[in-house]
Amino acid sequence: MVFQRPSVFLMSKPRAKLPFSEETLQAMLIRVLRPLVKLALASGFNFISFSTVLRRLYIEVAEKEFALPNKNQTDSRISLLTGIHRKDVNRLRGQVLAASFLTTGVSQTSRILARWLADPFYCNAEDRPSALPRTSSDGGPSFESLVSDITKDVHPRSILDDWLDKGIVVLDQKGWIQLDLSSIVPNAGDEARRHYFTRNLRDHVQASVMNLMNEPPPNFERAVHYDGISPVLAARLDEIARAEGMALLLKLNKIAHQAIKDDPGGNSRWIAGLYVMTEEGETDLQADAASKTETDE
Numbered sequence: 286m287v288f289q290r291p292s293v294f295l296m297s298k299p300r301a302k303l304p305f306s307e308e309t310l311q312a313m314l315i316r317v318l319r320p321l322v323k324l325a326l327a328s329g330f331n332f333i334s335f336s337t338v339l340r341r342l343y344i345e346v347a348e349k350e351f352a353l354p355n356k357n358q359t360d361s362r363i364s365l366l367t368g369i370h371r372k373d374v375n376r377l378r379g380q381v382l383a384a385s386f387l388t389t390g391v392s393q394t395s396r397i398l399a400r401w402l403a404d405p406f407y408c409n410a411e412d413r414p415s416a417l418p419r420t421s422s423d424g425g426p427s428f429e430s431l432v433s434d435i436t437k438d439v440h441p442r443s444i445l446d447d448w449l450d451k452g453i454v455v456l457d458q459k460g461w462i463q464l465d466l467s468s469i470v471p472n473a474g475d476e477a478r479r480h481y482f483t484r485n486l487r488d489h490v491q492a493s494v495m496n497l498m499n500e501p502p503p504n505f506e507r508a509v510h511y512d513g514i515s516p517v518l519a520a521r522l523d524e525i526a527r528a529e530g531m532a533l534l535l536k537l538n539k540i541a542h543q544a545i546k547d548d549p550g551g552n553s554r555w556i557a558g559l560y561v562m563t564e565e566g567e568t569d570l571q572a573d574a575a576s577k578t579e580t581d582e
Contacts (some may be wrong), residue, residue, distance in 0.1 A: 297495075298499060303497065305497075317490075340369055340373065344378055347366045360375045396436075397435050397436075402464075414464045417431060418460075419445070419460070428441055489558065492504040526561040527561055
């Protein structure tokens with residue numbers, strides 16, 4: 286894919302002064318962190334453990350991203366930036382924080398699914414993933430060839446058994462393998478859910494932070510909100526948004542899959558994601574609702 290104009294990100298530059306005070310930032314963090322605190326408490330991860338992670342993270346970010354030009358980052362400067370005692374900085378500095386839950390199994394699953402969803406060899410005339418026989422003797426598409434295109438380290442039967450167990454695929458009357466798009470993530474194992482939670486939430490927060498810290502905002506970020514509506518309408522909008530959202534993601538995956546074949550490669554990373562949520566009852570956002578209908582752009 287060739288872009289005819291410069292990237293918005295390349296045209297952006299850091300703001301001289303960030304557009305909020307310490308009090309405003311505190312209010313912002315309370316709203317953003319509330320769901321994470323809920324997850325931590327539900328998982329038995331108490332405040333002491335949470336604060337330990339934050340302390341190490343403050344030190345790591347200060348060391349890597351707030352060093353002065355052409356100067357080594359010292360314990361004293363990190364202590365000044367973070368408010369953490371210099372002795373603790375010296376003790377904790379250099380300890381590596383686990384950054385990813387991406388395992389070989391999750392990575393292979395993502396790559397296999399991406400090919401099945403995008404490669405014309407494995408799609409039907411309507412550009413949807415074809416039902417595949419387990420094997421093929423004439424060089425045609427099969428589940429075995431699909432898996433073998435990605436990895437030779439795992440037997441296709443092992444992946445098929447795992448996907449059947451998780452409901453990612455089903456067998457039709459002919460015994461052919463059909464992909465169930467609606468269950469790819471919902472029925473994924475805990476390992477995969479942790480990975481997608483970590484990656485997707487991190488990327489969305491990163492995009493939002495970059496939009497706040499740079500002018501003009503470099504990332505596309507939009508949302509539509511309707512408050513005070515009936516559960517029936519909410520369910521209808523939810524269904525439409527899920528269908529339209531999945532269609533968009535499948536289209537983007539197909540474009541990227543074809544374009545990457547001729548791409549020379551580099552160090553850029555691109556991701557497009559979306560979420561659809563329906564919420565009932567009292568929330569911490571309702572105090573901010575000024576009208577029944579609100580659209581953010």
